[in-house]
Amino acid sequence: MCLAVPMRIVNIEDLLAIVEIDGVTRPVSVMLLPDAAIGDFVLVHAGFAIQKINEDEARRTEDLLKAYL
DSSP states (O other): OOOOEEEEEEEEETTEEEEEETTEEEEEEOTTOTTOOTTOEEEEETTEEEEEEOHHHHHHHHHHHHHHO
């Protein structure tokens, strides 16, 4: 099973973004989303931002993930 985690972009330099969830930050590639911008919510899988999502969807998914942990 694959899992993509919703995270918010806090910085971008070239094709590398810093994303954040609950105070945890990670570098991820945004090469698949060339129009990604600071403040966007993205699904992150295996070190890549694979899809932009809206904030409501990101929060709902985050809440579901927390319920399982």
